[in-house]
Amino acid sequence: MQADNSPPGGQSSTPSSPPADPRLRLVDRTMQLYHHEGHALIETLHAAQESFGYLDEGIMHYIAGRLRVPLSRVFAVATFYHAFTLKPPGKHTCVICLGTACYIGGSRAILDGIRDREGIAAGETTADGEVSLVVARCLGSCGLAPAGVFDGEVAGRLDPQQVLDRIGRWRHDDPA
Amino acid sequence: MILHSEDLHRIARDEQDRRDGFRHQVHVCMAAGCLSCGSGEVKQALEAEVARRGLAGRCQVKGVGCLGLCAAGPLVAVDDGATRYQGVQAADAAAIVDALGGSPVERLRCSGDMAFFQRQTRIVTENCGRIDPERIEEYIAAAGYHGLHRALTGMSRQEVIDEVGHSGLRGRGGAGFPAGLKWTAVAKAGDSLKFVICNADEGDPGAFMDRSVLESDPHRVIEGMAIAGYAIGASQGFIYVRAEYPLAVKRVRHALAQAERLGLLGNGIFHTPFTFHIKVRLGAGAFVCGEETALIASIEGRMGRPRPRPPFPAEFGLWEHPTLINNVETFANVAPIIRNGAAWFSAIGTEKSRGTKVFALAGKVVNTGLIEVPMGTTLRDIVFEIGGGIPGGRRFKAVQTGGPSGGCIPSQFLDMPVDYESLAQVGSIMGSGGMIVIDDSACMVDVARFFMEFCMTESCGKCVPCRVGTRQIHDLLARITAGQATPADQATLEDLCDLVRHTSLCGLGQSSPNPVLTTLKYFRDEYHAHIHERRCLAGACSAAGEVV
Numbered sequence: 022m023q024a025d026n027s028p029p030g031g032q033s034s035t036p037s038s039p040p041a042d043p044r045l046r047l048v049d050r051t052m053q054l055y056h057h058e059g060h061a062l063i064e065t066l067h068a069a070q071e072s073f074g075y076l077d078e079g080i081m082h083y084i085a086g087r088l089r090v091p092l093s094r095v096f097a098v099a100t101f102y103h104a105f106t107l108k109p110p111g112k113h114t115c116v117i118c119l120g121t122a123c124y125i126g127g128s129r130a131i132l133d134g135i136r137d138r139e140g141i142a143a144g145e146t147t148a149d150g151e152v153s154l155v156v157a158r159c160l161g162s163c164g165l166a167p168a169g170v171f172d173g174e175v176a177g178r179l180d181p182q183q184v185l186d187r188i189g190r191w192r193h194d195d196p197a
Numbered sequence: 198m199i200l201h202s203e204d205l206h207r208i209a210r211d212e213q214d215r216r217d218g219f220r221h222q223v224h225v226c227m228a229a230g231c232l233s234c235g236s237g238e239v240k241q242a243l244e245a246e247v248a249r250r251g252l253a254g255r256c257q258v259k260g261v262g263c264l265g266l267c268a269a270g271p272l273v274a275v276d277d278g279a280t281r282y283q284g285v286q287a288a289d290a291a292a293i294v295d296a297l298g299g300s301p302v303e304r305l306r307c308s309g310d311m312a313f314f315q316r317q318t319r320i321v322t323e324n325c326g327r328i329d330p331e332r333i334e335e336y337i338a339a340a341g342y343h344g345l346h347r348a349l350t351g352m353s354r355q356e357v358i359d360e361v362g363h364s365g366l367r368g369r370g371g372a373g374f375p376a377g378l379k380w381t382a383v384a385k386a387g388d389s390l391k392f393v394i395c396n397a398d399e400g401d402p403g404a405f406m407d408r409s410v411l412e413s414d415p416h417r418v419i420e421g422m423a424i425a426g427y428a429i430g431a432s433q434g435f436i437y438v439r440a441e442y443p444l445a446v447k448r449v450r451h452a453l454a455q456a457e458r459l460g461l462l463g464n465g466i467f468h469t470p471f472t473f474h475i476k477v478r479l480g481a482g483a484f485v486c487g488e489e490t491a492l493i494a495s496i497e498g499r500m501g502r503p504r505p506r507p508p509f510p511a512e513f514g515l516w517e518h519p520t521l522i523n524n525v526e527t528f529a530n531v532a533p534i535i536r537n538g539a540a541w542f543s544a545i546g547t548e549k550s551r552g553t554k555v556f557a558l559a560g561k562v563v564n565t566g567l568i569e570v571p572m573g574t575t576l577r578d579i580v581f582e583i584g585g586g587i588p589g590g591r592r593f594k595a596v597q598t599g600g601p602s603g604g605c606i607p608s609q610f611l612d613m614p615v616d617y618e619s620l621a622q623v624g625s626i627m628g629s630g631g632m633i634v635i636d637d638s639a640c641m642v643d644v645a646r647f648f649m650e651f652c653m654t655e656s657c658g659k660c661v662p663c664r665v666g667t668r669q670i671h672d673l674l675a676r677i678t679a680g681q682a683t684p685a686d687q688a689t690l691e692d693l694c695d696l697v698r699h700t701s702l703c704g705l706g707q708s709s710p711n712p713v714l715t716t717l718k719y720f721r722d723e724y725h726a727h728i729h730e731r732r733c734l735a736g737a738c739s740a741a742g743e744v745v
């Protein structure tokens with residue numbers, strides 16, 4: 022597979038704009054830190070996802086070229102690990118824990134509530150691109166089950182209504 | 198800068214003096230659980246209140262690691278646990294400061310105080326909730342890095358290994374393999390390049406011991422790894438930590454930088470020839486990466502798929518070099534063993550399971566949180582004494598240990614001592630220490646289905662029995678919970694469990710039937726009711742419930 026050494030971007034659908042996207046800085050820095058060795062792939066993908074929000078083809082090409090690993094391996098690693106997503110996330114992200122303690126504590130009902138009102142299942146984003154729903158396997162906050170993360174902020178002892186309210190507030194706070 | 202032993206003592210003394218300068222200590226829990234309920238604001242409010250009254254020189258407000266009782270956060274401990282407050286809000290700051298040195302604020306006092314805090318024996322968590330995890334000086338003042346100093350300057354490599362061996366310490370990551378034997382194997386491997394890996398992947402969904410230890414006392418793990426590096430002859434270590442634990446990652450990185458600055462990591466530690474470096478590697482959300490060969494593949498930047506063993510990582514590990522892999526809690530026990538001696542450690546616990554075990558107590562229990570008890574403590578003590586029993590007037594049904602690889606233990610075994618052998622005897626495993634209490638509102642068939650769904654989605658897909666078998670078992674369980682299964686399905690289920698168990702490549706597949714097998718054994722009536730009467734005894738499965 023042909024790996025590409027030029028920065029990603031160009032096509033309108035990618036999250037990066039040519040030529041020197043400032044968001045690439047974190048990605049480049051990470052690769053430098055590991056002297057562009059192939060085993061830095063996972064760290065680099067983490068950095069890329071942190072900067073861009075997701076991994077698109079352009080950035081995977083770019084990383085493959087810089088680290089000199091086959092694009093097939095970049096793609097394999099990016100799809101093997103749950104932490105990486107190849108789809109652009111919504112404006113807000115709601116993570117609901119479906120680990121054991123949270124499942125026993127009723128997180129299924131929360132997911133059902135979101136499905137019924139927002140029409141999205143785990144891994145999906147609402148049609149208006151506002152809210153993404155992600156399911157986690159334990160956040161380590163099992164003492165506060167059921168737990169979730171709202172735009173990076175951990176919250177515990179959730180119930181369906183509370184979660185729907187929080188999502189509602191997101192909608193309310195950024196009028197379309 | 199490289200420390201001498203006098204420097205270590207000086208830092209400890211200075212820290213003690215600093216501490217003694219304060220009349221009162223107010224500790225605010227800054228671990229992930231309490232932070233998510235607002236302990237950051239509580240700490241700020243307390244600091245502001247202390248400053249406003251001009252008490253800053255006399256009363257120290259400090260952020261500490263996990264105080265244990267996560268269910269009741271944010272937690273505040275005054276004067277080293279003399280008084281503990283729960284559910285504290287920023288608005289309570291004035292009342293707490295008012296009460297210093299007088300009688301405590303009754304409405305905030307921890308009710309579960311006594312048993313929860315008194316019944317524990319703390320080795321791994323001895324500093325949790327006591328020291329500020331972001332200040333190495335406090336760790337040093339708590340005898341930190343004294344074990345490393347002792348090992349490097351007063352013991353041969355073999356003596357260190359013997360000490361760990363004699364202590365009886367067994368791996369805390371799941372299988373309970375004797376640490377001394379593993380260290381010996383890696384030490385003997387003939388290769389000049391070796392590695393030490395700390396397994397902080399903590400994949401069991403319902404376990405948070407390793408997270409708490411890393412967030413509350415990261416230096417303890419670093420010290421344990423350095424001692425291990427010396428003993429086996431490695432100069433490079435890795436901590437592989439889940440990316441889902443951002444706070445733990447941050448604290449570990451911070452701790453590594455501090456240790457490097459004081460020369461407790463780096464070249465020529467304590468002016469000996471010993472050199473040791475540690476790097477952090479992030480996981481990326483794959484349960485199977487907790488398995489040691491998959492974890493190694495992941496550090497190498499590849500897909501985390503296990504490979505057959507032998508060869509074991511002890512001979513053929515990271516980049517094909519001999520590698521020691523231990524769990525966070527295993528390493529956390531090492532420094533105290535070197536400091537206090539093998540005999541001290543082996544006097545705690547039972548004949549075959551020495552020392553203590555940290556458990557993450559969660560699910561339907563009053564006092565959810567982090568506990569550490571001597572091996573051999575009974576389940577009843579853990580759930581009903583320390584855990585405070587079942588909330589909401591419900592009845593105890595089972596306790597699940599070992600996560601997706603473990604089993605569900607019913608009430609007839611409540612008086613069983615918790616140790617590696619006893620748990621295995623009833624079909625479960627110690628696992629890494631997740632302990633989920635299940636009450637009578639849960640359907641055990643659904644619990645089995647839940648775990649099988651987990652294994653199905655987490656199967657790496659490399660071997661057929663696990664990839665296909667977990668899906669088949671899951672689908673059968675789903676049919677049972679939906680009230681659509683036949684008696685023949687149950688027979689198929691049992692056959693499949695047997696097959697997957699004996700033919701899978703790694704522990705994930707091999708142990709995935711455990712939750713099904715234990716529920717089949719101890720809660721067979723629930724399976725029977727779903728299949729023959731089309732109803733769920735717990736009333737939890739909606740589809741089956743229709744035919745009540």
Ligand SMILES: Cc1cc2nc3c(=O)[nH]c(=O)nc-3n(C[C@H](O)[C@H](O)[C@H](O)COP(=O)(O)O)c2cc1C
Nearest residue numbers: 368369370396399400487488489523524527704705
């Ligand atoms: C599917 C699977 C997941 C595992 N997950 C973990 C884990 O999250 N943490 C851990 O320490 N060990 C885990 N282990 C066990 C490791 O393979 C290994 O035995 C352990 O890290 C050795 O350390 P110890 O001897 O100190 O227990 C897992 C094993 C399997 C088969």
Ligand code: FES
Nearest residue numbers: 118120123160163
């Ligand atoms: S099970 Fe949800 S935080 Fe652990």
